[in-house]
Amino acid sequence: MGHGDSILRAVEEGQKRNIDNVEFIVANIQEELPAGTYDAITSSQTLSIVKNRRDVLKRIFGALSPTGVFLSVEAFRTAKESASYIDDATACGLALQSFEFVPHNHLGEEKAYSFFEFRHGDKGLSVDLDAKFQELIEKLAASNLQLAKTLIRADKIKSGRKRLRDVVGDYAETAAAKEAEEFLKGL
Ligand SMILES: C[S@@+](CC[C@H](N)C(=O)[O-])C[C@H]1O[C@@H](n2cnc3c(N)ncnc32)[C@H](O)[C@@H]1O
Numbered sequence: 296m297g298h299g300d301s302i303l304r305a306v307e308e309g310q311k312r313n314i315d316n317v318e319f320i321v322a323n324i325q326e327e328l329p330a331g332t333y334d335a336i337t338s339s340q341t342l343s344i345v346k347n348r349r350d351v352l353k354r355i356f357g358a359l360s361p362t363g364v365f366l367s368v369e370a371f372r373t374a375k376e377s378a379s380y381i382d383d384a385t386a387c388g389l390a391l392q393s394f395e396f397v398p399h400n401h402l403g404e405e406k407a408y409s410f411f412e413f414r415h416g417d418k419g420l421s422v423d424l425d426a427k428f429q430e431l432i433e434k435l436a437a438s439n440l441q442l443a444k445t446l447i448r449a450d451k452i453k454s455g456r457k458r459l460r461d462v463v464g465d466y467a468e469t470a471a472a473k474e475a476e477e478f479l480k481g482l
Pocket of ligand 1 (some may be wrong): 340
């Protein structure tokens with residue numbers, strides 16, 4: 296599906312819902328942003344892949360009203376990548392207001408993206424990303440444990456065990472992984 300098709304679908308959806316105050320355009324964020332000042336700017340899995348990220352963040356800072364918010368959900372999977380993104384945004388005048396790892400299941404695979412809220416400012420929130428990442432891992436290990444139990448109950452014991460073993464192998468130091476290990480031993 297090309298960009299033209301996406302815009303066409305977006306316009307159709309808008310019409311179906313009687314939304315007539317939205318304009319959809321295709322533009323290269325590495326070149327320029329649409330003219331104007333915005334109360335809210337969002338990025339979904341895009342700032343994580345563009346080249347010259349700082350240039351784009353500077354442009355976002357410039358297009359955001361002084362009280363506006365920049366919400367960004369990005370496909371970073373480590374604390375380090377998220378920390379580097381926060382550094383880049385801070386260098387461009389965007390101060391971190393809140394941060395969460397958002398776990399979700401994509402086509403059966405456990406993933407987690409990073410969700411950032413930025414506003415104009417010099418000094419943002421300081422977050423312990425490593426601690427957040429550990430929390431996330433525990434959550435994921437716990438959700439995989441549930442999945443393994445479900446698979447085992449549904450007689451798909453081999454795949455359930457494999458899945459659980461992968462989680463235990465990757466996240467051996469967490470409480471949830473230890474619980475998973477005990478569960479495996481008891482089978
Ligand atoms: C991983 S997809 C995410 C798509 C969608 N935003 C979502 O969350 O499902 C990355 C998107 O970034 C867009 N993209 C990459 N570089 C871009 C650029 N320089 N300017 C505008 N969009 C860009 C791609 O066209 C693609 O749609």
